[in-house]
Amino acid sequence: MTQNRLQYRPGSFCLGERCDMCEEHMQRMEEFDSKIPEEVKYVIKKLNDDYFEAVIIGGCVRDILLGVEPDDWDVATNALPCQVKSIFGKTVDVGLKYGTVAVLEGNKKIEVTTYRKEDAYSDNRRPDKVDFVPSMKEDVARRDFTVNSIAYHPGSGFIDLFNGISDIKARIIRTVGDADKRFSEDALRMLRAVRFMAELGFEAEPGVIESIKRQKHLLRKVSKERIRDELTKILVSPNPSKTLLLKETGMLPVVIPELEEYSHEAMQQVAFKLENIENDPVLRWAVFLRYKGRDDILHILNNLRFSNAEIKRICSIMENIHKDIKPIPGLVKKLVSVIGEGTFLDVLKVKEAILKAEMKSCRNNKNGKDSHDGNDDCILKGFAKCEYLAEDIKRIDAAINIYRAAKDKGECMSIRDLAVNGDDIIRLGFKEGKQVGEVLEKLLDRVIKSPGSNRKEELLKYASRYLKNSLRINGNRT
Known part of the structure; x- marks a missing residue:
C-alpha cells in the first residue's frame, strides 16, 4: 500500500455549506480544535510528519459537534499497524487483526486504526476478512451510521463524505449506504440504531426502520452479552421511551422471547415508568420486566448473562414490590430490618416510579386525552384515582423521610x-x-x-x- 502526505484543501468541509476559507469556517474550526486534547493532536501531527494521513473520526467527532465531551478518541490513518508501532514509543495491541493499535500518550489511550475495507460477514457480526486500504473514502464507506462517519483534521477541517453533519443538524439516524447491507453485515447495528436515538434524542430515517423490520431475525446470531449491553444503554438513556421501537420494529420478541406478549399499551406504560426513575441499570431493568413473573424474570436475566449480584438485586425488588409501605416509624424500620436497606430503597424508588407513571396517565385522561365519551361517572372515578395515587406517593415520600431521619440519628435497623x-x-x-x-x-x-x-x-x-x-x-x- 502506498502512503501519501496528507493533502486536504483547507475549507473543503465545514459546518455550513461548502465554502472557501471563510471567517465563519475558521472560527468554527478554532472552536472545534480547542476541544481536542493536545495528546490527540500530537498523535495526528506525528503521523503527518512521517508522511501519513491521520484524522479523528467517528463518535468523538459526533460528540463534539453535539457539545458532549468524548469518552474515547479514535484516529484513522493510512499507516499500517506495524508503522504506527514504529512511530510511537508506547503502544498496546488491542486489535491488530482489525488494524487497531492503542497509542499511550500522556494519560490518554488513543486508538489508531488503519483504513480498511471488509469482506463478507458470514456470522452477521464480524467481517470474515479485513483488507487495509490507502483510501479514507473506502474506510468511511464501511461505517454504520452517517453521524459516526465524520472525520476531522486539525487545521484542515471536516471530511464529511456522507452528510453526517446535515443529519446531526436534522437529528436523524441514517445508515452509511444501503441499510439492508449495513444491518446484514452486523446485526447488532439494529439495536445500536435505537440506542443512538435514545441517547441522542434523534429519530430514524424511515428506511432504517423498514430495514430493521425485515432483518430483525438476524439478531438471533448476536451474543447475549452484546444484546444485554445495548438494551441496558437504551434503558439508562435520557430517552428510555425509545424502548417502544423495540416493539414497533419486532425486535423485542427476538431478543427477549418472554416479552412477546407485551402489548403496545403495556410498552407505553413501561416507558412512562422508565422516565420516572433514576437511570440506575438495575432499577430500570426491574421496571422493564415489571409485568413478568419471577420464573420468567430469572430466565431472562440468566439468558442475558447478568451477574449473580444483579439477578439477586432485581429479584429482591420484584419479590417485595407488592409490600404495603406504611409511613409509621416502627413499621418502616421493621421492614428495613427484614428486607435490608438496599432493597427497601430500591423497592420504594420503583413503587414511586410506577405511581408517578399512573398519575401521568390519569392526568392525561382528566385533561381530555381519554375523555370516556364524556361519561361523568368515569370522569369522577378518574379524579378519585388521581387523588388516591397522590396520597400513595405522599406515603412513599413519608416512608423515605422516616428512614433517612432514623439513619441520620444512627438508629438501629439491622x-x-x-x-x-x-x-x-x-x-x-x-x-x-x-x-x-x-x-x-x-x-x-x-x-x-x-x-x-x-x-x-x-x-x-x-x-x-x-x-x-x-x-x-x-x-x-x-
Whole structure:
C-alpha cells in the first residue's frame, strides 16, 4: 500500500455549506480544535510528519459537534499497524487483526486504526476478512451510521463524505449506504440504531426502520452479552421511551422471547415508568420486566448473562414490590430490618416510579386525552384515582423521610447495628446457632420499638431474662 502526505484543501468541509476559507469556517474550526486534547493532536501531527494521513473520526467527532465531551478518541490513518508501532514509543495491541493499535500518550489511550475495507460477514457480526486500504473514502464507506462517519483534521477541517453533519443538524439516524447491507453485515447495528436515538434524542430515517423490520431475525446470531449491553444503554438513556421501537420494529420478541406478549399499551406504560426513575441499570431493568413473573424474570436475566449480584438485586425488588409501605416509624424500620436497606430503597424508588407513571396517565385522561365519551361517572372515578395515587406517593415520600431521619440519628435497623453480637449472646449461655439468631431478632424488635434501648448492658440484661424464662418453660415441660 502506498502512503501519501496528507493533502486536504483547507475549507473543503465545514459546518455550513461548502465554502472557501471563510471567517465563519475558521472560527468554527478554532472552536472545534480547542476541544481536542493536545495528546490527540500530537498523535495526528506525528503521523503527518512521517508522511501519513491521520484524522479523528467517528463518535468523538459526533460528540463534539453535539457539545458532549468524548469518552474515547479514535484516529484513522493510512499507516499500517506495524508503522504506527514504529512511530510511537508506547503502544498496546488491542486489535491488530482489525488494524487497531492503542497509542499511550500522556494519560490518554488513543486508538489508531488503519483504513480498511471488509469482506463478507458470514456470522452477521464480524467481517470474515479485513483488507487495509490507502483510501479514507473506502474506510468511511464501511461505517454504520452517517453521524459516526465524520472525520476531522486539525487545521484542515471536516471530511464529511456522507452528510453526517446535515443529519446531526436534522437529528436523524441514517445508515452509511444501503441499510439492508449495513444491518446484514452486523446485526447488532439494529439495536445500536435505537440506542443512538435514545441517547441522542434523534429519530430514524424511515428506511432504517423498514430495514430493521425485515432483518430483525438476524439478531438471533448476536451474543447475549452484546444484546444485554445495548438494551441496558437504551434503558439508562435520557430517552428510555425509545424502548417502544423495540416493539414497533419486532425486535423485542427476538431478543427477549418472554416479552412477546407485551402489548403496545403495556410498552407505553413501561416507558412512562422508565422516565420516572433514576437511570440506575438495575432499577430500570426491574421496571422493564415489571409485568413478568419471577420464573420468567430469572430466565431472562440468566439468558442475558447478568451477574449473580444483579439477578439477586432485581429479584429482591420484584419479590417485595407488592409490600404495603406504611409511613409509621416502627413499621418502616421493621421492614428495613427484614428486607435490608438496599432493597427497601430500591423497592420504594420503583413503587414511586410506577405511581408517578399512573398519575401521568390519569392526568392525561382528566385533561381530555381519554375523555370516556364524556361519561361523568368515569370522569369522577378518574379524579378519585388521581387523588388516591397522590396520597400513595405522599406515603412513599413519608416512608423515605422516616428512614433517612432514623439513619441520620444512627438508629438501629439491622442486627449488625445492635450494641451486642452473637458472641455476647453465646457467653450468656445460649446455644450457638438458631437460638442465637432468635435472640438477636428479639433484641432488634425491642430496639426498633425503643431506639434508646440499644445499649449493651441493657440488651444483655434483657437477653439474660429471656434465657431464664426459656429455661423455666423448658423445665416445666419436662
